Amino acid sequence: MSQVRVRFAPSPTGFFHIGSARTALFNWLYARHTGGVFVLRIEDTDAARNSEEFLRVIYASLTWLGLNWDEGPTVGVCGGGAFGPYRQSERAHLYREYLEKLKAAGRTYEKDGAIWFKLLGERHEVFDEHRKKTVVKVKNAPAVIDDRIRGRVERTEDEDFVIVRSDGNPVFHFVNVVDDIAMQITHVIRGEDHLSNTSKHVELFQAFGAPVPAYAHIPLILKQNGPGKMSKRDQGALIEEYQRRGLLPEALVNFLCLLGWNPGDDREKMPIAEIIRLFDLPGVNQSNARFDEKKLAHMNMAYLLELSADEFVRRAREFFTRLGGENATAKLALAADPAFFRAVMLLSQPKLKGLEELPAYTAYFFTEDFPVDAKAREKALAKGDPAARLRELTAALATADFASDTAIEETIKVLAAARSLAFGDYQPVARLALSGTNVGPPITGMMRVLGRDRVLARLGRFVVG
RNA sequence: GCCCUCAUCGUCUAUCGGUUAGGACAGGGGAUUCUCAAUCCUCAAAGCGGGGUUCAACUCCCCGUGGGGGCACCA
The missing domain is CATH 3.40.50.620 (HUPs)
Known part of the structure; x- marks a missing residue:
């Protein structure tokens, strides 16, 4: 049989949305599965509705998703081919x-x-x-x-x-x-x-x-709430929105593959190479699928969790860079010492659902001027004698070994045992003083990354009354 | 209105005539834990209705019903 040639033929008359992305993806998968050619053709015959901006979004979204085209308009390493030009207007x-x-x-x-x-x-x-x-x-x-x-x-x-x-x-x-x-x-x-x-x-x-x-x-992708197919105006419809929010493209691609196709067994999270190996047209479902952002979020978390340290730090920096000047934390984080930035990111990686949580989750690492959440404060100071705990902790940590989480943990446990208390009697008030919240990474890791000077300063500055 | 199409847990799906109808997300409960997550265990949750075909139908056929799409000098 002669070589398979498939094409994805979007028209630049609106933003690139999730349905188009999946159509592109299935074409791409089939081309890769068969060793065929994936052609990108721009259907811009409606001059009145076309725009160069939408065209750029198409290129950017396909590139971000990793759907490289063998033939088509030349963008980066993609494009070229003997059947051009690939814009219908030409x-x-x-x-x-x-x-x-x-x-x-x-x-x-x-x-x-x-x-x-x-x-x-x-x-x-x-x-x-x-x-x-x-x-x-x-x-x-x-x-x-x-x-x-x-x-x-x-x-x-x-x-x-x-x-x-x-x-x-x-x-x-x-x-x-x-x-x-x-x-x-x-x-x-x-x-x-x-x-x-x-x-x-x-x-x-x-x-x-x-x-x-x-x-x-x-089959089509149906909007998750209400009747009808997903359209450009629906929540979660736009690809560039996912990119902006720092979703991992490999997670989105994997999720999209599962909307209308499955490997025939229970596997869901799979490397793209494996999907390419298994993908085929008769395996595609015939019924429409409703978009489920919760499942996508779960897939994203699963991919996030398994990123290597270097890769996670790289993507975190990339995400902060894209946020740029709009976000105060992003600005401070990018200006911070790279080793410190890396330590903060790695401490946060196992706790996140997505990169977009990063600024809020790490803000207090990069500034001494962080807010104290009123509810968290109330909760943390409700029981026991937090002022005393804070004093004891400050004294103990002044001479503690900050080299590792376990060393810090040991210090606090020894302190607690000496007073017939538990680790949990120190944790809430310490967390509040150090971060202003009651959620975050393990307190010992937080202390290690902040370092003795900052920890002692924050504990000393904090007023319980 | 006409044409096309689809139909298993709330959602995504497995099953290609014989299964206690399986998995995942979401939800409930529990374990673990320094918070929050994650993780592990666990519970609840489905074959749209009616006719056939067959020893046997979620699975095949027909009719309903319901969903989706289309019906442009848009793509």
Whole structure:
């Protein structure tokens, strides 16, 4: 069998969202699984709605997700190829050429200044309730699609449709098919919302005498609250939003793979190489899937937890850098001593659900001017004699060994034992004095990272009354 | 309204005629613990309805019902 060629063909008319990303992902997976070619084609035939900004977002999002394209617009290491240009706005000559073929074959006519594609078959008029007007339906030999995911899909009726607008610009159905022919696309993997278009496309392929590609219509992603499919305006829809929030792309990719596909067993978290090995079209589900941000968050945490120390620190720094001047903690963290920054990050890594928690979680490490949470204060000072505990702790830590968490823990335990108290009698007030909150990394690690001077200063400065 | 399509726990899903219907997320309980998480154990939770086919149907067929998509000089 000849080489698989698939394409992802977004139009830069809106922000890049999760459904598009998954379509791109499934195409990419299939190309990688089969050793085929992944083509990126920009469908920018609607001049009025296109924007360069949206185009940049497409490139940036695909790159961030790691969905490298073999052919397409050249961006970084991606792109190039022998079938270009890959933006439809630059392929007008080709569409004219193909239009002539259709005209020569007598398959077009003009109406209202636009050029229409003429279907073959028996015609009859019917009132369309949706459009509130009479339309001409064409009953022809059934267009049969042997869908790789859904099986046999048949459609017996269609309508003639516009292929070139009255302003001279060709329309989606037409350019989509022409480019698939010209770029020798073998498999069309797209959202189920295109299923009803497919008969039109099949008829165009046949009109050109071109081989019809294999189709695979993947189920849609439904919004998590309320009815309907996910759209650009829904919570959690935009890819760049995840990037901004510091979600790990590998977690998002893994999560997306599981929305409509599974390896056939219980495995969920898998390296992408393994997914590529196992992915295939017949394994894709037929039913729509509801987006679940909780599961995504869990996947993200799982990936975060297993990052190596170096990698975690690198990503944390990257995240803070992106926040830049907008965030006070980010500014201070980036300016901090790198070794200290690293220690703070590694202390926090096991406790986080996502990088976006980092600024709030680590703020007090980078400044002495941190707020004290009122509720936490009330809770921490409610029991026992916190003022006494604070004094005792300060005295004990003044001469303690700060080299390791266990050394600090030992010091506090010895102190507690001497007074028939427990570690837990010192922990709340110490945590409050050191961080201003009642949640955070282990107190001993916190002390070790802050160092004796800062710890003693904060404990000494803290006023219980 | 017409056309297409889908249907297992709240959610994502496994099962491809014979299982105590399995896993994951979320939820309840417990263990662990210096807080909060994480982790471990545990509980609760599903075959849309009705007809067939078959010795046997979650699984195959039909009809309902419900969900989703489409019905542009958008893509």
